[in-house]
Amino acid sequence: MDLLEYQGKQFFARYGIPVSDGEAVTTVDDAVAVADRIGYPVVVKAQVHVGGRGKAGGVKLADDADAVREHAGNILGLDIKGHIVRTIWIEVASDIAEEYYASFTLDRSAKKHLGMLSAEGGVEIETVAEENPDAIAKIWIDPVDGLSEADARDWVERANLNPDATEGAVDILRKLYTAYTEGDADLTEINPLILKPTGEVHALDAKVTLDGNSTFRHEDYAEYEQTQVRDEREEDAHSKGLQYVGLDGYVGVIANGAGLAMSTVDIVNQVGGKPANFLDIGGGANAEVMAGALEVINNDPKVKAIFINIFGGITKGDEVANGIVTALERVDIDAPIVIRIDGTNADEGRAILAEHESDSLISKPTMVEAAETVVALAKERGGQ
Amino acid sequence: MAIFVDSSTKVIYQGLTGSQGSFYGQRNAEYGTQVVAGTHPKKAGTEVNGVPIYATVAEAVKETGATASCIFIPAPGVKDAVMEAAEGGVEFIVVITEGVPAHDEAWFYNKLQRDFPNVQLLGPNCPGIISPGKCNIGITAGEIAKEPSEGGPNVGIVSRSGTLTYQALYELKLKDIGVSTCVGIGGDPVPGTTFIDCIERFEADPETQAIMMIGEIGGSAEEEAADYIKANVSKPVVSYVAGVTAPPGKKMGHAGAIVSGGKGTAAAKREALEAAGVKVGNNPTEAGALMVEVVDGLR
Incomplete structure (x- = not known):
């Protein structure tokens, strides 16, 4: 089960991972109301189960209510690679000093969990893996042991992030691992994971795939079923x-x-x-x-x-x-x-x-x- | 000889009191498998089709000397059932149950590796294992498997897919080729037993003269097996990989069966296997025909 970005952010927030304040809406009027409440500037983001939203015009910055009205109007109903936008996410715009990448998934060959962290975020990780594989710091985690603080710190240091980001990154990565395991996710990915000029580390995006076999212990996952795209x-x-x-x-x-x-x-x-x-x-x-x-x-x-x-x-x-x-x-x-x-x-x-x-x-x-x-x-x- | 299980294997069924467990437990017993016990925490002292039920695996092992367990428990209880089997002293654990969460599989696989390194786990989400004429644990229809012939040549089968495992047994039976052991390793992301675990044992098994390996799209298990075969296996290997025409990005039923990022395609697996000297068929029937050629060459 793939979550939409806003669902992923709500999922992250449950595990204490810092995400931007925002709300999902389906109408232009609601978009403006949310923006007025959370404060400008805001970002208007299309919620679809497909990548490449930005290039397709599905992500826009808005400084005031008129801009929100214009962008929300354009994005709602937009066709992004065959996916029609029905829901948009309005969130507080963030100042960005640096962009990183972080994820957890299962390495089926190693039969361990694999964490990937890179100082080169904001781009497709597959591209980084091909062009500059050394820029991805990997960690293999035994599910029985979990991710200790010491191991997380060592991993962050290997990734060569800005030293200002170390504490925040260690904290977020451990929470992201908890979300991944306790939440029964096949994938939890933050791209970009940002360092703000003020020094905080923050999840600016959320990509989460949940294991459909785990719903017996996560009754709330039934709601995600509603937003799955099928013919x-x-x-x-x-x-x-x-x-x-x-x-x-x-x-x-x-x-x-x-x-x-x-x-x-x-x-x-x-x-x-x-x-x-x-x-x-x-x-x-x-x-x-x-x-x-x-x-x-x-x-x-x-x-x-x-x-x-x-x-x-x-x-x-x-x-x-x-x-x-x-x-x-x-x-x-x-x-x-x-x-x-x-x-x-x-x-x-x-x-x-x-x-x-x-x-x-x-x-x-x-x-x-x-x-x-x-x-x-x-x-x-x-x-x- | 056979691998993993033979006529001396005594088996406990965790979940023997359920509908699937009792149906297949009885079928396995009728096949000749030593079905010695079932477990259920609240039904100790009762019987299912004449098989005694114990409260725990540990008690069942103590009373019967069982060395293997077959799990038909529903998915939410599998993690505990696997650990109960290992802690109870069983050496070979077969998990038939499908729909086990991937995090549970990853956890108990690693836990067994660490605390019970001598325990061999097969599955989850697998059809089980059959050493024809000796022992059948799981859901394979025993009558479709031909017993190994004395002096061979006999084939050892390892497969990621349940129904394709039966298909392979059936194809070989039609061609009058005996099978030493047929192992269904299952299609889940963290299988307890791998292709390599089985191929290594088939290579060492005097009753096995050739190996049939049935793979499917997704992951890299077939490629890893190809590397292993190239370096370590002298016996001929015939293979079939399902999903040649599967579209990328779509999960084909099994949690593991997905082609993503251009990786895990049937074509790539076929190429790796052929480079290791494996003969690869386009469909199960063609793989069966290739095996006939191989076996005829060994006679």
């Missing part, structure tokens, strides 16, 4: 608890397990077809889940044929077959369906399907045969 198909699938990624083709794909679903997408491509989606119905999928998956696929007008690829482990073949039969009774599926079932209870599943087999419900024994059949059917029906 309509993804929204529909998500509401049914399915793992769905929209693609551009015409063969609907349903499989159990991420690996098999990826493999199914691959094989449709390899036999000359184009998959419309990736859909993993996961482990423990029952009739209800399969019916929901078929509904999601059926709502995609581009789909000309559907490939259901099931290998039974947790998902049992007879449950899948029953799910398909139930779904066909419940939903009017236009596209023909090609099914390949193997694994746990596959024979029972195939027997159930055999009773319902027709021109629009075909069972094939192997992945390749099923893929070839479904792609041929889709093309006959105008898929291109």
Whole structure:
């Protein structure tokens, strides 16, 4: 779950990380009211799940109410790389002496948390990593130990920040680490982390990705779900608890397990077809889940044929077959369906399907045969 | 021989009283696995399908001499369940549960490394492990795995994806090729057992003559395995990497399966593996066919 900047700043503030005073608004009048309250100059910032806001005109400085009115009016409704701005964040403008970069994420190779700190902030860290990798001071943190003050201090010194920033940086980095671990974040990033002329260190931006698997212990994360950006198909699938990624083709794909679903997408491509989606119905999928998956696929007008690829482990073949039969009774599926079932209870599943087999419900024994059949059917029906 | 588990392995099921735990616990027992105990803090003294339930792993180990544990506990309880298993004296812990928070995984992986260096963790979010004909721990359908043939050639399988693991077993069975052990390491960001852990053991296992490795997009585990194979492995390796056509920036179901910043692509992994002398198939069936060629060459 990616947080918008203002959500990220509110998240940081809970852990005591200094962020600018501000408020998120959705109208020009509210923007002016907030600016009047917090005091000028203010910054008007577009809240979208995409980088490059500044270049797109989504971040503006305003010295007075008229300027806020003008910029807020321009930014609300702005299209930034396909993301329409619905919310803007109004915050007190900060004086900047220096700009740094700080982040925590998981290093999957090292199986430790990785902190990155650089005196070269305000630019894409990937660019710094490529052009001047020595400018990034890294620290690997054992999750059992956490980040001690001594280690944080040593790390800050290695990053060659302005010595005036040392105390503030050590404090913020330790709080940022706490936010990262206690908040179950996949990423907490501050870019830029600024040193003000007055000597304070301050988070001027906030980029936070939360682990969707942790919501059982963070009930408040449900509100972030509302602001996630998905296409309509993804929204529909998500509401049914399915793992769905929209693609551009015409063969609907349903499989159990991420690996098999990826493999199914691959094989449709390899036999000359184009998959419309990736859909993993996961482990423990029952009739209800399969019916929901078929509904999601059926709502995609581009789909000309559907490939259901099931290998039974947790998902049992007879449950899948029953799910398909139930779904066909419940939903009017236009596209023909090609099914390949193997694994746990596959024979029972195939027997159930055999009773319902027709021109629009075909069972094939192997992945390749099923893929070839479904792609041929889709093309006959105008898929291109 | 086999790796990690064989016919002498006695297994505790943490979560045997739940619906998934009892279903797969019974299937594993019917396969021939020594399913010796289940645990539940409030159901000690009861039985599930004839298997005794103990209050804790420590008690179950004491009473049964179990050396392995299989965890079907829901995600919020996995961290405690893993530590209970290690503290209870189990050496091999299999976590089937999906949806475990990444911070929990990172924490218990490192905690085990430090305090229980002899404990081998497999998973979370994995299908488990099967040494065909000897032991099946987890959710793999045992009937799709062919037992190893005496004198070989037999294949050891290691896979990041659950259903593709079954797919690989199935492809080999269709081709009449035996499997020594098949390990599903899972698709999560911090897997307890890595490709390299398994490949190292397959290389040393006299029952294994060839290795099949199934990867997927995201991370760098396949590239690291390729480096290891190049330097340390004499047995032939066949591979398949899922997600060749996955668009960058989109998570394909598994928390780990994402191509980001041009890294972790199937193409890069394929290149690294081929540079290490690994034969890479375009799909699971093609990888199966490549393995047939390899095995025929070993006969």
